[in-house]
Amino acid sequence: MGRYLLRRLGFAFLLVFVVSSAALLLTRIVPGDFGTFQCQDLTFEKCKAIRASLGLDRSILSQYLSWLGGVIRFDFGRSLLYSRPVNALIGERALNTAVLAVVALIAATLIGIPLGIYTGTRRGIVRSIVRAISLIGVSVPPLIGSLALVFLAARTGWLPVGGMTSSGGLELTWAAWFADLARHVPLPALALAIPMAATLERLQSEAIASASREPFVAASRARGVDRSRSILHHAWPVSLRPILGLYGVMIGALFSGSFVVEVVTSWPGLGRLMFDALKARDLFLVAGCAATGAFFLAAGTLLSDLLLAYTDPRVKSGEGA
Amino acid sequence: MNRQARALLSVLLIGVVVFLGWRSCNTRPDQDGATQIVINEASTRGGTLVSSLRSEPRTFNRIVLPSVPTDLYSILTGSKLIRVNRATQEAEPALVESWTISPDNKTYTLKLRDGLTWSDGVPFTSADVVFSFQAIYDPRTESPLDGVLRIGGKPFVVTAPDARTVVVSLPGTLGVGVAVLDNVTVAAKHKHEAALKAGKFKDELAVDTPPADLLSIGPFKLTSYSPGQRLVFDRNPRYWKKDAAGTQLPYLDQVILEIVPDQNAELVRLQSGQFDVLQQQIRPEDIATLRPVERQGKLKVIELGVAADADSFFFNLRSPYWAKDPRRDWITRKEFRQAISHAIDREAFANTVFLGAGVPIFGPVTPGNKQWFNPNVPRRGYSLDRAKEILAGLGLTNRDADEWLEDARGTEAHFILLAYRGNSSVERSAAVLRDELKKIGVKVDVVLLEQGALQQRIQKGDFESTVIVFNATNLDPAMNPDFWLSSGGAHFWNIGQAKPATDWEKEIDDLMGTVMTSVDPAERKRAFDQVQMVFAENLPVLYFVAPRLYMGVSTRVGGLSASILRPQLLWNIDQMTVKGSR
Numbered sequence: 001m002g003r004y005l006l007r008r009l010g011f012a013f014l015l016v017f018v019v020s021s022a023a024l025l026l027t028r029i030v031p032g033d034f035g036t037f038q039c040q041d042l043t044f045e046k047c048k049a050i051r052a053s054l055g056l057d058r059s060i061l062s063q064y065l066s067w068l069g070g071v072i073r074f075d076f077g078r079s080l081l082y083s084r085p086v087n088a089l090i091g092e093r094a095l096n097t098a099v100l101a102v103v104a105l106i107a108a109t110l111i112g113i114p115l116g117i118y119t120g121t122r123r124g125i126v127r128s129i130v131r132a133i134s135l136i137g138v139s140v141p142p143l144i145g146s147l148a149l150v151f152l153a154a155r156t157g158w159l160p161v162g163g164m165t166s167s168g169g170l171e172l173t174w175a176a177w178f179a180d181l182a183r184h185v186p187l188p189a190l191a192l193a194i195p196m197a198a199t200l201e202r203l204q205s206e207a208i209a210s211a212s213r214e215p216f217v218a219a220s221r222a223r224g225v226d227r228s229r230s231i232l233h234h235a236w237p238v239s240l241r242p243i244l245g246l247y248g249v250m251i252g253a254l255f256s257g258s259f260v261v262e263v264v265t266s267w268p269g270l271g272r273l274m275f276d277a278l279k280a281r282d283l284f285l286v287a288g289c290a291a292t293g294a295f296f297l298a299a300g301t302l303l304s305d306l307l308l309a310y311t312d313p314r315v316k317s318g319e320g321a
Numbered sequence: 322m323n324r325q326a327r328a329l330l331s332v333l334l335i336g337v338v339v340f341l342g343w344r345s346c347n348t349r350p351d352q353d354g355a356t357q358i359v360i361n362e363a364s365t366r367g368g369t370l371v372s373s374l375r376s377e378p379r380t381f382n383r384i385v386l387p388s389v390p391t392d393l394y395s396i397l398t399g400s401k402l403i404r405v406n407r408a409t410q411e412a413e414p415a416l417v418e419s420w421t422i423s424p425d426n427k428t429y430t431l432k433l434r435d436g437l438t439w440s441d442g443v444p445f446t447s448a449d450v451v452f453s454f455q456a457i458y459d460p461r462t463e464s465p466l467d468g469v470l471r472i473g474g475k476p477f478v479v480t481a482p483d484a485r486t487v488v489v490s491l492p493g494t495l496g497v498g499v500a501v502l503d504n505v506t507v508a509a510k511h512k513h514e515a516a517l518k519a520g521k522f523k524d525e526l527a528v529d530t531p532p533a534d535l536l537s538i539g540p541f542k543l544t545s546y547s548p549g550q551r552l553v554f555d556r557n558p559r560y561w562k563k564d565a566a567g568t569q570l571p572y573l574d575q576v577i578l579e580i581v582p583d584q585n586a587e588l589v590r591l592q593s594g595q596f597d598v599l600q601q602q603i604r605p606e607d608i609a610t611l612r613p614v615e616r617q618g619k620l621k622v623i624e625l626g627v628a629a630d631a632d633s634f635f636f637n638l639r640s641p642y643w644a645k646d647p648r649r650d651w652i653t654r655k656e657f658r659q660a661i662s663h664a665i666d667r668e669a670f671a672n673t674v675f676l677g678a679g680v681p682i683f684g685p686v687t688p689g690n691k692q693w694f695n696p697n698v699p700r701r702g703y704s705l706d707r708a709k710e711i712l713a714g715l716g717l718t719n720r721d722a723d724e725w726l727e728d729a730r731g732t733e734a735h736f737i738l739l740a741y742r743g744n745s746s747v748e749r750s751a752a753v754l755r756d757e758l759k760k761i762g763v764k765v766d767v768v769l770l771e772q773g774a775l776q777q778r779i780q781k782g783d784f785e786s787t788v789i790v791f792n793a794t795n796l797d798p799a800m801n802p803d804f805w806l807s808s809g810g811a812h813f814w815n816i817g818q819a820k821p822a823t824d825w826e827k828e829i830d831d832l833m834g835t836v837m838t839s840v841d842p843a844e845r846k847r848a849f850d851q852v853q854m855v856f857a858e859n860l861p862v863l864y865f866v867a868p869r870l871y872m873g874v875s876t877r878v879g880g881l882s883a884s885i886l887r888p889q890l891l892w893n894i895d896q897m898t899v900k901g902s903r
Binding site for chain 1: 377527547586592595771
């Protein structure tokens with residue numbers, strides 16, 4: 001297990017390194033850099049001076065090597081856009097994204113898995129309705145889903161339309177601040193959770209339907225175990241394998257921030273930061289955001305592998321690998 | 322009905338009952354009665370105004386970076402020495418109470434108001450003004466304002482004979498006169514002097530500066546900034562301005578700028594009453610969605626007039642770019658551009674691009690700029706026959722019975738049009754140009770590019786033609802020399818020429834010299850009228866339609882004074898009022 005963990009950690013570092021390097025280099029080589037926006041309407045000399053002060057006149061290799069030197073010390077450089085250290089910016093936003101991601105993940109799990117178990121083991125009109133709704137949930141793009149929820153919230157006034165807290169949040173007590181946050185989270189969390197819940201439902205439904213046909217489930221029923229218990233105790237653990245595999249990717253995607261949902265619901269998270277950085281060609285911030293996303297992806301897949309090993313004895317023994 | 326369905330229906334029914342009960346307990350008292358405010362009604366002191374901000378501030382230092390968020394911050398927390406009233410375009414006293422101009426028009430003597438203080442209580446004096454100019458002119462600051470505050474490359478000399486007097490000595494005469502001081506953002510000497518000496522003024526007023534360290538001499542002071550969320554400004558009790566009745570301004574207690582990057586979400590929040598006013602104008606396609614809310618009396622859609630900026634279409638007119646191109650004989654000729662002007666149905670353009678909310682234009686100065694607009698410029702209006710006739714004169718005729726024209730060498734009449742992806746009106750403009758020019762046999766390939774890539778192509782001169790929007794920041798042409806002068810950085814069709822490439826550009830340079838240096842308003846107007854005539858004859862940039870500007874404002878907002886320049890309403894924030902709770 002120790003060697004396995006070490007191997008996975010090594011893979012995680014490699015992934016972070018490759019993704020952030022690629023992000024930096026690609027942002028550097030595409031047409032138009034940060035200086036292009038700074039130089040609008042300026043004379044050639046002034047533009048040249050600005051580019052030099054930003055370090056944009058340096059070669060791609062020199063820029064990359066000096067950035068790499070910083071990364072070794074966990075210093076991702078200074079954002080050109082905000083004139084602030086990338087680490088500080090990412091730290092602020094990653095926490096906001098984490099709040100959203102955790103709530104969305106829990107919501108998607110609590111909605112998707114039970115519905116998947118239900119639709120995978122039952123027949124009837126309710127099942128058909130749930131399946132139809134989940135198909136819509138999977139199909140609707142996040143932009144449309146987010147806008148629809150924002151519109152609904154605006155029309156009804158049930159939830160705040162956007163933002164993470166209300167104005168005046170800084171003066172609130174912890175309890176009041178938390179209550180305020182709890183009112184703001186549902187809308188973006190639902191926008192993220194609905195398509196994930198729908199995906200989980202569909203996957204879980206297929207998986208448990210397949211597991212229910214296994215001989216050991218039939219054997220348990222023959223031993224007199226009731227249907228629900230047989231499904232939950234025998235079929236469900238086996239059906240979890242594809243679900244847990246998907247969790248790794250979902251965690252990575254959620255924790256690296258969804259820029260569509262964050263932009264539409266004005267949630268100050270990593271996705272929005274990355275989006276702004278890309279628009280402005282802030283290459284150090286882009287690389288930092290990409291590294292964070294890659295880190296969460298690696299962490300998510302590691303976590304899902306560990307959970308898989310925990311729930312499926314064949315993985316521990318290497319049978320399923 | 323089977324057991325499952327009955328159970329589900331029961332759960333749904335219970336859910337509905339519980340939800341309705343919760344809603345009835347949580348319903349707030351009807352607020353509508355408290356929000357029936359007439360626009361521009363008499364002032365009311367107090368209240369919070371909530372507006373939007375599309376992008377985050379990158380710095381609070383406007384001397385270093387004038388941008389939409391920083392300009393807005395500067396309007397809220399700063400004051401001009403002399404302010405150009407955005408509604409009337411007249412220069413009016415601000416921090417400077419009065420001024421005199423020497424007979425040779427080269428020296429302005431400014432008298433500051435008595436008793437001015439920064440928000441920390443330190444007096445604002447002439448030393449702060451001198452310091453601000455030093456900060457702007459310091460090359461280490463890299464201030465874009467530096468170029469605006471020079472004549473013929475020479476800086477102004479600013480001195481302070483006493484604490485309330487500032488003398489500005491110009492190296493020449495200046496057409497805009499004291500209005501040039503509207504560009505100056507003042508900085509607190511006692512706060513930033515050390516940084517300027519150390520060459521680090523550029524890093525001052527960064528966005529992570531604690532709000533307590535950000536001084537104000539304007540109507541508000543920043544009290545909190547939550548990155549990605551909002552900026553909260555509270556009334557600055559030391560603000561110098563009072564209204565005619567002697568009431569201390571601003572009327573508002575607080576201004577909140579909510580950061581909402583998505584325009585659709587911004588609109589939804591205006592509709593739902595969460596915003597009182599938006600940062601900038603609404604899109605033509607959004608007007609219809611606001612009308613029902615307007616009918617309910619919660620919102621007012623105000624027409625501000627014709628915009629000062631319009632979509633502009635131009636060719637690359639750098640000769641070397643076309644030197645080896647087979648189209649060189651006709652593509653940079655003014656007749657070709659004149660033919661294009663004739664080929665565009667501006668009414669149809671307005672209907673397609675701006676959904677009817679636009680007026681036909683024939684030059685860069687729109688009717689919105691009442692002071693400088695020349696209605697007599699040649700109008701090359703819609704006439705396909707005239708367009709075809711001009712093209713035939715250039716040797717472009719249909720030689721192979723397809724739908725496109727060819728020149729004598731058989732080269733097809735076509736060009737590539739670059740446009741900015743993501744701006745709906747620009748994308749539609751490009752599509753209309755392609756479709757309209759097809760009618761006269763000219764083929765246009767539209768290529769949509771990301772903004773950074775497009776700007777780089779334009780700056781490098783690596784494009785055939787493009788359609789973009791210039792954002793007007795000032796209505797006086799003397800304040801936009803980079804566009805008009807052949808040496809200018811915004812003379813995009815042939816950027817930064819060492820000497821004028823054509824006779825007509827030289828003529829414009831000479832005329833603009835008069836516009837920029839003459840102190841006789843009539844002479845300036847005559848010269849600029851002529852600039853517009855020369856421009857319209859040669860059409861280096863083609864203009865088709867200027868949009869009408871609309872703003873959506875909550876009916877609880879009063880004290881509005883609209884301008885066609887950004888920020889169209891908030892520029893006058895110290896006079897704005899709100900009534901009732903949100």
